[in-house]
Amino acid sequence: MEKSQTAAFVSLYTKHERDLYRYTLCLCPNEDEARDILQDASVALWNKFDQYDSSRPFAAWAFRFIKLQVLKHRDSQKKHSNCFSDDILN
Numbered sequence: 001m002e003k004s005q006t007a008a009f010v011s012l013y014t015k016h017e018r019d020l021y022r023y024t025l026c027l028c029p030n031e032d033e034a035r036d037i038l039q040d041a042s043v044a045l046w047n048k049f050d051q052y053d054s055s056r057p058f059a060a061w062a063f064r065f066i067k068l069q070v071l072k073h074r075d076s077q078k079k080h081s082n083c084f085s086d087d088i089l090n
Contacts, residue, residue: 001049009049012058013042020062027070027089041069 001009013020024034024041044065052061067089074086 001046005049008054009046013045013062016059016062019059020066023063024066024070027067028073033073037069037073038066040072041065044069 020041021034021038024038025031028034028037041062045062048065052058070089071086
């Protein structure tokens with residue numbers, strides 16, 4: 001990633017970090033799990049940032065990554081009592 005892209009990502013991510021965490025916590029109310037999910041989503045966002053369309057809202061784009069990470073997390077857990085059902089997520 002170019003230096004200017006890195007700066008753009010860091011700027012956008014830090015601007016929306018609280019909202020991204022709150023959204024994650026709404027989907028998975030366990031704080032420790034939510035932090036892990038957000039961390040995994042952040043890595044995915046970083047890796048796919050070159051595909052981000054800057055004419056669209058960053059937070060909305062990031063929320064999709066978070067939702068996917070929540071679903072992956074739920075699939076990897078045998079017990080899903082700390083996260084909402086697929087119907088609620090959809």
